[in-house]
Amino acid sequence: ILNVEQSPQSLHVQEGDSTNFTCSFPSSNFYALHWYRWETAKSPEALFVMTLNGDEKKKGRISATLNTKEGYSYLYIKGSQPEDSATYLCAFLSYNTDKLIFGTGTRLQVFP
């Protein structure tokens, strides 16, 4: 059974703080790792799709790194803002399956 784990489950930070969370996934048969941002009452939106070991991607204040050999990815938010409050999901795609396996997410709340 493929398992994707995210930590922490939830995080409360002050506006301006930088933060990061972790996604752990199986290190074998890696194909791609997705990050999504999911705001309350909306649908998940893609942030990054990462495919290569050592990949680093950036979108504004949000960036992500990927280590496929050890099976983890970090998502960083620099200078958090209240509008960054959301649940951040990662999802793993292996060579052996067509299914994206989602973690349960990290819920971020940024207080002004």
Place this chain on the structure above:
Amino acid sequence: EAQVTQNPRYLITVTGKKLTVTCSQNMNHEYMSWYRQDPGLGLRQIYYSMNVEVTDKGDVPEGYKVSRKEKRNFPLILESPSPNQTSLYFCASRVDRASYEQYFGPGTRLTVT
């Protein structure tokens, strides 16, 4: 505008009354999926389709059916809904099985009493 649409957005129904949740995408994507989201469990895949007339079970297919007669549409059918199918449902599509990002519909909140 590129999008995935779902209808209805909210539905309250009774046990055993057949229902269909429609899903449509206008991006010519080959790959479409249905997920359910339950507290503490994350998104779990119900069914997916790699192309027209090609569908397969996801992790939680029991009690659901799907069809893919046209590339753009992927309806989810509950033949005899039960209270344990009360959930938030998302349809999603992506270009193909490869590494492209997935686009999600707005969600359907289903309550079965």
